[in-house]
Structures are given as structure tokens and as C-alpha cells.
Amino acid sequence: MFPVLPYAPFAPAFRVALPFGLLAGVHLPPGSDPVGHPAMVRLHPDERDFARTLGGFRQVQFVGGRLALGELANELGLRRGPVLPNAHGAPTLPAGFVASISHKRDLAVALVARGHEVGIGVDIEDTDRERPGVAARVLRAEELAVVQALPRDRQWVETAIRFSVKESVYKALHPFLLRYIGFGEVAVWPGLDGIDRVEPFLRGMEGPFKFEARHAWIGDRVLSMVRVRAACTAP
Ligand SMILES: CC(C)(COP(=O)(O)OP(=O)(O)OC[C@H]1O[C@@H](n2cnc3c(N)ncnc32)[C@H](O)[C@@H]1OP(=O)(O)O)[C@@H](O)C(=O)NCCC(=O)NCCS
Incomplete structure (x- = not known):
């Protein structure tokens, strides 16, 4: 923050x-x-x-x-x-x-x-009010299982972080793929330190890409940032 x-x-x-x-x-x-x-x-x-x-x-x-x-x-x-x-x-x-x-x-x-040859993405999402239906729409089954195992009052925030990171992934990755990228095409594993892991499941098997992701807080608003590079050009 x-x-x-x-x-x-x-x-x-x-x-x-x-x-x-x-x-x-x-x-x-x-x-x-x-x-x-x-x-x-x-x-x-x-x-x-x-x-x-x-x-x-x-x-x-x-x-x-x-x-x-x-x-x-x-x-x-x-x-x-x-x-x-x-x-x-x-x-x-x-x-x-x-x-x-x-x-x-x-x-x-x-x-x-x-x-x-790099893409970056940024996204902000509010977390003050739960948006029902977002989890089912944007999370993969394995993400949903992890979120649903959390205490009830953590579930929306954990969903919002993943949602935001996925929208940042879209903005960073779209210039490489030039196609719609569905929410199920990556899984996001947020870290407590704000360093997140992005696991790709790209339906076109494109890549490999190196994904780096972070999230931070501006009040109760989550800010996510993603950087994408072709894996072979990454240092
Ligand atoms: C395009 C999208 C990511 C924008 O996110 P949003 O939360 O609706 O809106 P935001 O305010 O965060 O972002 C809007 C900005 O995104 C940017 N943007 C729009 N399309 C873009 C694209 N194809 N690539 C990169 N950036 C794009 C623009 O800069 C836009 O702002 P501007 O028009 O004022 O310049 C979103 O509308 C969308 O289509 N999401 C569905 C697909 C998705 O997120 N999949 C997840 C894949 S893992």
C-alpha cells in the first residue's frame, strides 16, 4: 500500500x-x-x-x-x-x-x-462488496476448491485477487496471442507476500511464456500487475 x-x-x-x-x-x-x-x-x-x-x-x-x-x-x-x-x-x-x-x-x-517483446497488465478491483457469481465464472475447478475451503469471510477477497490477476494476464498476454483468452486458461495462486503464481492452460498451447504476477492493496481495493515474456527470451 x-x-x-x-x-x-x-x-x-x-x-x-x-x-x-x-x-x-x-x-x-x-x-x-x-x-x-x-x-x-x-x-x-x-x-x-x-x-x-x-x-x-x-x-x-x-x-x-x-x-x-x-x-x-x-x-x-x-x-x-x-x-x-x-x-x-x-x-x-x-x-x-x-x-x-x-x-x-x-x-x-x-x-x-x-x-x-514483453507485455504488462494492470488491473484494479473493489473488494468491499462481494459480487456473487464471480467465483463460478472466473475460477477453474481447482481454484474454486481452494477458495471454498477458506473461512467464509476470506472467500470473496481471495476470489477478487484471482479475478484481478486474470484480467491483468489478459492485458499482458493479449498482444502476444491476439485472441480472446478465457478465465479458465490460467490458474492463479496468490502468495501472502503479494507475489502470485500464474499457471497457464492456454487452449491454443501457445508459448511457453514466463508469467510474473504481483498484487498489492490501495485501501480495500486490490491492484494487480502482470508481466509476460516469451520464456525463451527471458533472462
Ligand atoms: C479487456 C478487459 C480485460 C478489461 O478489463 P476491465 O476490468 O473490464 O476494465 P479495466 O478498466 O480494468 O481496463 C480497461 C482497459 O483495458 C485496456 N484494454 C482493453 N482491451 C485490451 C487488450 N486487448 N489488451 C490490452 N489491454 C486492453 C484498455 O487500456 C482499457 O482502458 P482504455 O480503453 O481507457 O484505454 C476485460 O473487459 C475483459 O474482456 N475480460 C475478459 C477476458 C479476461 O479477462 N480473461 C482472463 C484471461 S486469464
């Missing part, structure tokens, strides 16, 4: 260096009002044009994610060009850089790193 700066709409919430890259957070305003001029002018003009095509809270999220990315650009020596979504929805960065974005309610986060 790291300190979060006081709330103001679209203001920086935090900026930290983590094992897989630099992470920035930006506070999001509540509601789905169109994003005002002060935040819009902080985007690259092409991002601004794209943001204007989006409606409601989706526009708020998109702007928040790009502002979080912008918080990190200088530090990485990344010239701040537009970061638009590719045909699959993934943020497109210049060669030599990778990034991932997530947003939930009042927070957008961006994880950015230098690297070739």
Missing part, C-alpha cells in the same frame, strides 16, 4: 516505481458528466478527439487513464504522442515502451515500462 494524495477531479493520486514499471493513479470525478476543458486540454489533441467520441463515464475513464499515462511519460523519456487504442482496445505506445490501464469508480491507473 502506498500513500494516496488528496482528492481533486483528474488530479494525481500517486506515482510509484514497482517491479514491472512505473505506476500512476489519477482521481476520477463521480458521475458521467462530460469531461470539462481543464482536463481535456491536458490530453494530446488526437486523444482529445478520441475522447470526444466517447460518452458518459467511459469518457471519464478514458481521460483519467491517459492523464495517468501522461504523469509517467517524462520520467520514462517517452515523448508524449497520442496513446490511442488499437483494434483490440489495447493502448498503443511507441516501439520500446509498453503500458496498461485500468479504471474503477473514482480511480484510473496506468502502468508503463520500457521493453521489447
Whole structure:
């Protein structure tokens, strides 16, 4: 857990260096009002044009994610060009850089790193309220058995960690596979130290890949990060 700066709409919430890259957070305003001029002018003009095509809270999220990315650009020596979504929805960065974005309610986060032939993913999930049905939808049978053996009050948090790591896996792995990856195609084994193990069951037998995964907490919100490399190119 790291300190979060006081709330103001679209203001920086935090900026930290983590094992897989630099992470920035930006506070999001509540509601789905169109994003005002002060935040819009902080985007690259092409991002601004794209943001204007989006409606409601989706526009708020998109702007928040790009502002979080912008918080990190200088530090990485990344010239701040537009970061638009590719045909699959993934943020497109210049060669030599990778990034991932997530947003939930009042927070957008961006994880950015230098690297070739690497994928990174970030995801945030709320754990304050249990979402029934998520476990059955996202866990493999062997994960479900482990979760169901836990005390009742631990089961949702353990599910949410796995859910978040799987969404991070999706964002990190999708650029390699360029296909939908189902929740059953990996098992996640969370570590008490925040270092998680990802066990692949890829239906296309792609790979081998090296998966590295971490989770941490921002209040009662889980933040997961994943890095994926082709196993033969990993050090
Ligand atoms: C794509 C997906 C992972 C996004 O996660 P989410 O919790 O819905 O939303 P988040 O706010 O966390 O993330 C949204 C961001 O994901 C990113 N994203 C979308 N598609 C992406 C892709 N194909 N590859 C990488 N990143 C992608 C975008 O940056 C997007 O934000 P932006 O549009 O503002 O740039 C999710 O909607 C999904 O389809 N999940 C089902 C598949 C899955 O997770 N399988 C698990 C495999 S183990």
C-alpha cells in the first residue's frame, strides 16, 4: 500500500516505481458528466478527439487513464504522442515502451515500462462488496476448491485477487496471442507476500511464456500487475 494524495477531479493520486514499471493513479470525478476543458486540454489533441467520441463515464475513464499515462511519460523519456487504442482496445505506445490501464469508480491507473517483446497488465478491483457469481465464472475447478475451503469471510477477497490477476494476464498476454483468452486458461495462486503464481492452460498451447504476477492493496481495493515474456527470451 502506498500513500494516496488528496482528492481533486483528474488530479494525481500517486506515482510509484514497482517491479514491472512505473505506476500512476489519477482521481476520477463521480458521475458521467462530460469531461470539462481543464482536463481535456491536458490530453494530446488526437486523444482529445478520441475522447470526444466517447460518452458518459467511459469518457471519464478514458481521460483519467491517459492523464495517468501522461504523469509517467517524462520520467520514462517517452515523448508524449497520442496513446490511442488499437483494434483490440489495447493502448498503443511507441516501439520500446509498453503500458496498461485500468479504471474503477473514482480511480484510473496506468502502468508503463520500457521493453521489447514483453507485455504488462494492470488491473484494479473493489473488494468491499462481494459480487456473487464471480467465483463460478472466473475460477477453474481447482481454484474454486481452494477458495471454498477458506473461512467464509476470506472467500470473496481471495476470489477478487484471482479475478484481478486474470484480467491483468489478459492485458499482458493479449498482444502476444491476439485472441480472446478465457478465465479458465490460467490458474492463479496468490502468495501472502503479494507475489502470485500464474499457471497457464492456454487452449491454443501457445508459448511457453514466463508469467510474473504481483498484487498489492490501495485501501480495500486490490491492484494487480502482470508481466509476460516469451520464456525463451527471458533472462
Ligand atoms: C479487456 C478487459 C480485460 C478489461 O478489463 P476491465 O476490468 O473490464 O476494465 P479495466 O478498466 O480494468 O481496463 C480497461 C482497459 O483495458 C485496456 N484494454 C482493453 N482491451 C485490451 C487488450 N486487448 N489488451 C490490452 N489491454 C486492453 C484498455 O487500456 C482499457 O482502458 P482504455 O480503453 O481507457 O484505454 C476485460 O473487459 C475483459 O474482456 N475480460 C475478459 C477476458 C479476461 O479477462 N480473461 C482472463 C484471461 S486469464
